[in-house]
Amino acid sequence: MTVKIIADSACDLSKDKFDQYDIDMVSLTVQLDGNNYEDGKTIYAKTVYEAMREGKSPKTSQVTPQAFKELFEQHAKNEQASVYLAFSSELSGTYQSAKLAEQEVKEQYPNWQLEIIDTKCASTGYGLVVIRAAQLAKEGASLNEIIELSNYHAEHMEHIFTVDDLEYLLRGGRVSKTAAFIGSLLKIKPLLHVEGGKLVPLEKIRGSKKVLKRMLEVMEERGFDLKNQPIGISHGDDLERAEQLAAMIKEQFGTEEFHIEMVGSAVGAHAGPGTIALFFLNSEYK
Helix, strand or coil: CCCEEEEEHHHCCCHHHHHHCCCEEECCEEEECCEEEEECCCECHHHHHHHHHCCCCCEEECCCHHHHHHHHHHHHHCCCCEEEEECCCCCCCHHHHHHHHHHHHHHHCCCCCEEEEECCCCHHHHHHHHHHHHHHHHCCCCHHHHHHHHHHHHHCEEEEEECCCHHHHHHCCCCCHHHHHHHHHHCEEEEEEEECCEEEEEEEEECCHHHHHHHHHHHHHHCCCHHHCCEEEEECCCHHHHHHHHHHHHHHHCCCCEEEEECCHHHHHHHCCCCEEEEEECCCCC
C-alpha cells in the first residue's frame, strides 16, 4: 500500500493537482460577510479578491483539530501510512491542530504510521514540496524516504514575492502602519521572502516595472540548477504577470517545468490581489 499524502489548502494547488497526485486536502476557514467558508471547497480565490477590491476584509482561521481527527481516523482504521505536510507553523495554528488530532487518534490506534511535517513554507512553495512527496508516494517510496526528501525540499525552498498593495498585509498584521503608509505614498513595492517560516522584508523597490527583474536577479543569486527543477509561481488574480515572469525565467535559465497557480483564498486574504510569488530550490533537485 502506497503512502497517503495529506496537505492543507494553503499549499495553493488546484483541484486538478490534488486529483492528479491523489492528495487529501483539509481546508483552512475563510470568514467573509459574517459567514464561514472552506478554502478551496466552498469559497474560491476570485471571490475573495473581488471582495477585497470592494474594501472588505476577509479573515482566516486554522484547520480545526476535529477536521484532522475525522480524516486521520479514516486512514488509521485502514492502516494507511500517511504524511501530512503542513502550512508553516509561523503563519498558522494549523500544524498545532494536526498535532492535537494525532495525539487523540493514536490513543486509539497506537501503531498507525503518521508523520506530520511543519514545512515552514507557504503557497506554491509549500505546494512544490507536496507535489514532490506525492510523486514519491506514487512511485512506491517508503515512508522514511518520503519524510527525508520532504524535509529536504522544505528546507531548501526559496520564497520571493511582492504584493500590489501593502494595505492588505497591514490589515492582516503582516507589516506596520508606517511601512504601509510610506510604501503607498512613494509607490514602493516590497520584496519579501520567508525565513524560518516567517514573512520577512527583503528590500524595497520603487516602481512595479523593476520588481520582476529584481526577482530574477535574486533567483539567480540564490537558485541552484534552475534549468532542471520545477519552478513555482503564484499570483493574486494576475495570470498575465505570472506568465510574463515564467517567460522571463525560461528565456534566462532555460527552465521547462512551471507550476503556475492562483494564490488561494486563505493566503490571498492576507496578501491581496496583485500578489506575485516565485518559488525555487537553493540546492540540488532530488
